[in-house]
Amino acid sequence: MQLFDLSGDIALVTGAASGIGQAIAIGLAQAGADIACLDRPGSAGLADTLGRIEGQGRRGLALEADVRDVAALTEAVARVERDLGPLSVAVNAAGIANATPAEDMPEEQWRTMLDINLTGIFLSAQAEARAMLPRRRGSIVNIASMSGSIANRGLLQAHYNTSKAGVIHLTRSLAMEWAPHGLRVNAISPGYTLTPMNLRPEVAEQRKVFEETTPLARMATVEEMVGPAVFLSSKAASFVTGHDLIVDGGFVCW
Template sequence: MELSKFDLSGRVAVVTGAASGIGRATAVGLAGLGAAVGCVDLGGSDLEGVAAEIKRSGGKGLAVAVDVTDRTGLDGAVQRIEGDLGPVSAAVNAAGIANAERGEVMPSTQWQKVIDVDLTGVFFSCQAEASSMFRAGGGSIVNIASMSARIANRGLYQAHYNAAKAGVVQLGRSLAWEWADRGIRVNSVSPGYTKTPMTQRPEQANAMEGYAKETPLARNAVPDDIVGPVAFLLSEAASFVTGIDLLVDGGFTIW
C-alpha cells in the first residue's frame, strides 16, 4: 500500500465540537495531516483558540460558531467553510454533552437535551456536511460515538447518553448504505474512557483511576489516541470501509 493513501493534503474537513476534548485534538490532528479544517462549536467556547493553534502550526483553520441542534445554522456554517476553504470532503462529528441522573427520576428535559445534542445534532451535522459532499462528488464522515453504545457503564446513571450513542452507531450504518452510491462513506469511532473536560464532571472524575485499572491497557485514553483511528477512516486507506463502528477503548469491552 502507498503511504500517500493516509495523507489528507488537499482535503477540506469539518469538525464539530472542535473547541475541546476529542474534537479539538482531531481538528489539530487533521490539519497536521494536511487538511484545511472548518472548526465548529458553540459561540463562547475556545473556538478561535483552536483555529489559531492550527494556523500557528502552518495549517488552515476556520472557526465557525453554531449550535449543532440548529439545522439551518449548520447549513450556513458548512456553506461558509465551503466558500472559504473549498468543497467539504471529510467530516468528524464530535460535539456532545453528558450528565447523569437515575432513570426513574430523570426529567424529560434532561433526557431530551442529551438526545438533541448527542444524536439529533449528529444527524443534522451529517445532513449539512453531505450536502457539500454531494456537490464535491463524495467524501467520508466519522461520527464520534462511545463504547457506551455497547455497554451499560457501572456506576454511571446515563441511560440518555448511552441510548444516544447507540443511536449514533446505527445512524452511521443507515447513512452508509443510503449514501454509498453517491460516494460518501459513513463510519463511527467509539472511544473508551478518555481524559477530556466531559469526563471531569463530578460523577465521573473520581472514578477515572478505577476505570484505568479495569482496562487491559491499564490506562485511560487521551484525545490524541482517538485521532489516528479517525484519520484512517477519513483517508483513502479506508476506501473500502463504510458502516462500521471502530472501538478505541484500550480493550475495556473485551471482558
C-alpha cells in the first residue's frame, strides 16, 4: 500500500545491532527506505543488520557511536546525509536494562541508565531534528516501554521505569515543539518482548511469568515492533504526533 511505502526515505536507526532496533532497521528497508544503522562501538551485530538490509536491495550504512556523545551523533547524522541522502526518518532504539533493589542501587547505575535511555534519546533526536527541521519534513520514533506507564510486578528496576517514563513525556514535548515545523515525533512502548536479554537461560522462569501475566498469553517477537514503526514513520501516520503507541499484548489493561 502506498500509505506505508517508504521508498525514497533515508532512515537512521539507533540500537540497530540487535533486538528491536535490528528488526525495525530491516523492516524499514523492507518498506523501501535506505537505512543507516547506528550502535555503540564494537557492536558485532551491525554487520549482520547491514547485510540483511542490503539483501532487501536497499542501501545501508553502518555507524558506530555512543548515544551519550554529542559530537559523535552530529558526525553520524552528517555521514548519513553525505553518504545516503537527506534524513527523513529516525528510530531511536538504543537502550539498556538491568535490575537492582532501589535501596541498594549505586548512584552510578542510576546515572548510567538515565544517561543512555533518556539523555541518549534526547541527544539522538536533537541531532536528527537539526537535519530535518530546515526541510520541514520528517518523522522521529522513540522506543520507550510499557514500563514507562506501569510499574512491573516483581521487577526491581526503578531506574529503568523512570527512564522510559521520561522518554514518553520527552516525545510529547518534542512533538509539540516541532509540530509547527513539520516534524512528527512519536513513541512505541513495547511490552514483554523476546529480545536477546530475555532469551538468556537464566531468565527462563521469568519468561513464564511474563507470558502468564500478558492477556495474549505470550511475549512479543521483535518483528512485531516493525509494523508500528513503519506506520508511525509513513504517510499512514501523517496526522499522528505526540503519541505513545503501546504494543504489549494487552498487559496494561490488567
